[in-house]
Amino acid sequence: MEGKSRMIYDEMEEIQKGPWKEEEDRVLMNHVKKYGPRDWSSIRSKGLLQRTGKSCRLRWVNKLRPDLKNGVKFTAEEERTVIDLQAQFGNKWARIATYLAGRTDNDVKNFWSSRQKRLARILQTSAPSSSRSHKSSIKEFQAPVFHDVTSVEAPKFSSSTEEASVTKSQSYSSSRIRDTEKTIKMEPLPDITYPSSLYYDSSLFQLYYDLEKKPFLEPQLHLPFYQIPQFQPDLSVPVESQEFVSRFGDPTFLDVFGHASGSMLGTAKLPIVPSCFGPTSGSQVSGSAKIMPDTFVEDFPPMDMFDQIEPLPSPSEWS
DNA sequence: AACCCCAGCAACCGCATTTAA
């Protein structure tokens, strides 16, 4: 080996990888103090560190930035935010992270993948071994997503027309509602103060109903699944789905809901009247103990065991 | 005590996009 290739080899060899040492962090911090968070490549070219510019930047962004919540677990609120934004944006971790103060894209990404693994395991262990059809029925479900997103602040965007569409005058929630066809806006019921931004994913309904042909949901069927333990087996629900649905009563399955208890599920009913069906369409749940959506969200954090589930076709794909 | 499993995390890699020359 000689000449240029030798030089390249030496250069490659010198590059430091792996965990950062304190001294390296100090050098990197000094660089940022002097020049700001940029010119990462110059750190190496000046001989300050044997790290690539990319590595330096990553270290700064993920660990050294002063505003980071290092070593702090995601709060329930942050989890809700991530779940909601992931549903909205997909795996746009950097974008999602802009909604979470002190969190990096890596944080969000790691949080999400941990969660996916956890849920996959839960699904796996709670799935009855005897039923293949059960497995397929799960795939037909998509999670109804309940969120109170009123407290989520939209980030301050500097550019991008798409991002600029979320203006200060527009709440994050309203943009969310506007953006998705899957969202059914909740109308407040008299004498109850509901967060105006409460919404859920209506696609659960799509499982059973072609909305164009059957504009009215049967009262029990448009219930969110927290009422499912009381689910009546004769409600024109496909047998497979009933089987799946019945598993909400399975104590193991309930682990998905964190500290939710089976008894809570059994008694909880929420009067929800999707506006598209109108308050007079007879879709209100009868005889229910009213619970606030927020309470519900708190008691049933990250309800996303359906995340593995393939999305249903969009309405335009229905035939 | 030794081993295994797993969750959480940090860091790397490859590719895409943006910026500067």
Next chain:
DNA sequence: GTTAAATGCGGTTGCTGGGGT
């Protein structure tokens, strides 16, 4: 306008510590 370098992003990997057996 072109090209190379710098930066940003998302997927993936590997390490580590804690808990269970």
